[in-house]
Amino acid sequence: MKVSVITFPGSNCDHDALEVFASRGHDVSLVWHKDRDLQQPDLVVLPGGFSYGDYLRGGALGRFSPVVNEVLAYARRGGLVLGICNGFQILTECGLLPGTLLMNSGLNFICRHQHVRVENSTTPYTEGIPSGTVLDMPIAHIDGNYFCDDHVYNELRDNNHIVFRYCDASGNTTLEANPNGSRDNIAGICDPSGRVLGMMPHPERSATKFVTNQDGKRFFDALERHFGFCG
Amino acid sequence: MILAKIHVFLKPNVLDPQGKAVTNTLHQLGYSSVDETRVSKYIEISFNHSDPELAKRETEKICSDLLANPNTEHFHFTLEQREENQLES
Numbered sequence: 001m002k003v004s005v006i007t008f009p010g011s012n013c014d015h016d017a018l019e020v021f022a023s024r025g026h027d028v029s030l031v032w033h034k035d036r037d038l039q040q041p042d043l044v045v046l047p048g049g050f051s052y053g054d055y056l057r058g059g060a061l062g063r064f065s066p067v068v069n070e071v072l073a074y075a076r077r078g079g080l081v082l083g084i085c086n087g088f089q090i091l092t093e094c095g096l097l098p099g100t101l102l103m104n105s106g107l108n109f110i111c112r113h114q115h116v117r118v119e120n121s122t123t124p125y126t127e128g129i130p131s132g133t134v135l136d137m138p139i140a141h142i143d144g145n146y147f148c149d150d151h152v153y154n155e156l157r158d159n160n161h162i163v164f165r166y167c168d169a170s171g172n173t174t175l176e177a178n179p180n181g182s183r184d185n186i187a188g189i190c191d192p193s194g195r196v197l198g199m200m201p202h203p204e205r206s207a208t209k210f211v212t213n214q215d216g217k218r219f220f221d222a223l224e225r226h227f228g229f230c231g
Numbered sequence: 232m233i234l235a236k237i238h239v240f241l242k243p244n245v246l247d248p249q250g251k252a253v254t255n256t257l258h259q260l261g262y263s264s265v266d267e268t269r270v271s272k273y274i275e276i277s278f279n280h281s282d283p284e285l286a287k288r289e290t291e292k293i294c295s296d297l298l299a300n301p302n303t304e305h306f307h308f309t310l311e312q313r314e315e316n317q318l319e320s
Contacts, residue, residue, distance in 0.1 A: 056272075057300060064297070093300070100302040107248050147245060147303060181246065 001026040001227050004041035006071070006087075008033045008062045013048035013084065016204045023208055024220060033065035042227060043080045044071055046087025048140070048202060058101060058143040059089030068094055080124055081196045085141055088188070088198030097189055097198045098156070099148035104141070105181025111140040113213065114179055116187045116201050117167040120160050123194040124226035125219060134171045135164075135215040137201035139179060144200040146182035146189075156189055164188035164199055233278045233286040237308040239299045240271030274298060277313070286310050 003021045007014045007030050014030055021028040029039050033051075038044060051062030062068070068090070075081050075096055083091040091097040104110060118126055118133040129135075148156070156162050164187040168177040173185040180200075188199030203216030241247050249270040257265045276293065278286050290308050299306040 056298065060297065060300070092302075098302075100300055102245065102303060103248055105246060105248050107252055145246075145248075149302070181248075 001043065001224065001229070002039070002041045003028045003043045003045060004031045004038050005029070005045045005047055006031050006033060006067055007047070008049065008051035008065060008086075008090075010051045010053055010062075011047050011049035011086070013086075013202065013204060016202070017045045017047045017084070020204045020207045020216070020220060024224070031067060033062070033067045035067055036070055038067070038070050038074055041074075041079070043082060043223070044074060046071070046081070046083040046090050047204075048085030048087060051086055051090065054086075054143065057089075057093070058086060059091075059093040062086070062090045063093035072096065075191075075196055078193070078195065082125065083196075083198040084202055084204065085139075085144075085200055088200060089143060091196065091198040096196050097191060098152045099146055099189070101141075101143045101200070102145040102147045102181075103143050104145050104179070109140075109142040110144070110179050112138070112179075114139045114187075114201060115167050115169050115171075115177065116164040117171050117173060118163070119165055120163045120190070120194075122160070123163055123190050123197060125190075125197050125222055126163060127222045127225050129218055129222055132171060133218070134167060134169065135201075135203075135218060136206070136213055137203055137216055138205045138213070139201050141180070141200055144180040144182065146186040146200075148183060153183060156186075157184070159192065161190050161192065162186055162188075163190050163197060164201065232313045233281055233283065234311045234313045235276040235278070235286060235290045235308050236311065237274040237276065237290065237294060237298060237306060238271055239274065239294070239304050239306045240269060241303055242305055245303045272298075281312060283310055283312075
């Protein structure tokens with residue numbers, strides 16, 4: 001698999017993403033945000049971090065980096081685009097995904113392990129992970145409070161575009177299990193094609209031998225199944 | 232020279248956790264008459280021309296393109312004619 005990870009000024013999870021794909025034997029490149037050549041990837045990753053210091057709004061300035069126009073064109077051609085954390089914010093700002101990530105309802109930056117439930121197992125990122133599966137993945141954000149109006153919410157829900165929801169260890173998507181005030185515990189959504197995914201949890205931080213939590217491996221296993229790799 | 236004074240604020244139906252925190256603190260300080268606080272952004276843009284119609288069109292586009300997120304935020308602005316030395320002071 002050929003993976004291009006975009007580095008914005010202020011990205012801080014680009015190397016985590018690079019490491020996890022490289023450790024699994026994939027061909028990974030870091031692409032600078034001013035570049036216009038995505039290097040013909042099978043997957044583009046917009047990583048976590050604080051592009052442009054989160055000035056104005058998370059992702060608002062990163063959305064105008066030159067490379068984002070290439071990502072938009074790539075997505076229109078049917079390419080896979082994964083936005084994690086700040087990458088999710090950029091995907092909403094550039095219109096590839098609906099809604100907005102607001103400041104956490106508790107005002108605090110949250111950095112902790114979090115259970116999320118797989119809601120849609122038909123995307124390239126969740127193929128073969130049964131709906132209802134609970135994964136433990138880290139979250140680390142201050143602007144992770146997913147907001148959308150009723151129309152968008154109904155579209156997401158009715159078309160199965162909600163891919164992950166925050167839950168407790170047993171899979172209950174309760175108010176108490178919602179870390180940041182996101183509407184209906186939404187932790188990740190996809191576009192109508194399923195090829196563009198935005199998520200606040202960090203699978204790339206829970207998928208290498210260097211960390212105790214390995215649940216993120218399920219996510220990368222699914223991607224590899226999508227591309228026909230055994231494993 | 233024209234100065235645009237822009238306010239970007241959350242729509243009424245969007246929870247403002249910063250405003251809520253400020254309200255709580257104001258109540259702690261004894262301001263029991265405070266019902267609600269909304270925190271917004273204030274941005275100034277100075278233009279290098281003095282054409283009010285052009286500045287209005289440019290400011291509206293700047294707000295729509297970048298400064299305000301249409302999902303969650305409204306904006307309004309006023310324009311002021313300024314002498315060059317006023318902007319620098």
